[in-house]
Amino acid sequence: MPTRSDYANVNGERFYYQIYGDLDSPKTALLVLHGGYMSGDAMSPFIEAFAASRPMIALDARGHGRTGDLPGPITYPRMADDAAGVLDALNVRRADVLGYSMGAITAITMAVRHPGKVGKQVILSGTSRRDGWYPEVHEAFKQTTPAAFAGTPLESEYKRLSPTPNAFPVLVGKMRDLDLSDYDNSDDSIRTIADKTMIVVGDADSATLEHVIELFRLRGGGDKTVAVQGFMTEAPRARLAILPGTAHIGIMANAKLIAGLAIPFLDDTTPTTPPGFLKE
Secondary structure, eight states, rough: OEEEEEEEEETTTTEEEEEETTSSSOOOEEEEHHHHHOTGGHHHHHHHHHHHTOOOOEEOOTSSTTTTTOSSSHHHHHHHHHHHHHHTTTOOOEEEEEEEEEHHHHHHHHHHOOOOTTTEEEESSSSSSGGOOHHHHHHHHHOOOGGGTTHHHHHHHHHHHHOOOOOOOOHHHHHHHHHHHHHHHHHHHTTOOSOOOOOOOEEEEEBBBHHHHHHHTTTTTOHHHHHHOOOSSSSSSSEEEEEEEEGGGGGGGGGHHHHHHHHHHOOOOOOOOOOOOOOO
16 A cells, blocks of 8 residues: 555646655655556556665656646646646655656656756666668557547556546547657657666567667667676666567566566666686
8 A cells, every 4th residue: 555645736737646654765766657558556556666776766757647637638748747736746866767658758758858867777678769670560559539438447546546437539539649749859868867777678579679779879878898807897778678578568568577577777776797707
């Protein structure tokens, strides 16, 4: 159960959040951003997996969950600004951010637009540009209609949680516009993100592996010096995990595995060198 849940007022709009643990802890809080058509509640497997290690904040994005429909379109810059505003409302100076899918793109955009508010980022099945998805994924986005969600848990959860339960067709239309919009972050803006990044995707994800590896390199991954010497002496700027036998939705079934990989990243743990290779 959350320690506290309420609505934060940001620029005249209300955003639902849940807090797990003590935000006054010396540990940096982890802000959790959910995927499209989801809510903070849907991220409970990740909250359970990470909560013992640090305080957490789960946010319901505009149009989603208990936040409900808000005027105007859903865009990544707006959601990034919303998330930064919620941190301000909670008097959280800076937070690490974990985002899945839509939330991952929001996390990247937030790190670009609000560098002082964002520490480390854990990017789950996300891209920095629209062309990071397979072209066929874009074709599927074009076909998205409310009827495609009829009778699904996503639709029923929306109606259960939302203060605007009849606005699900509105959300579908806004999300289709979001998915087909140009939200590209430039390579230079990605390179200049101040803190460290971990990227996690499935080997059968909707994001292309070519884009994922490019994003990893833009964030400082692929250090040739480390590759040549064969070991690390400090925590790297970027980490990449490709989960086997895992598609886009399958990421959500791997919260414990991802937490085991991401907690050492968030804690800045230097990867271990096994005994028997170097001088004692």
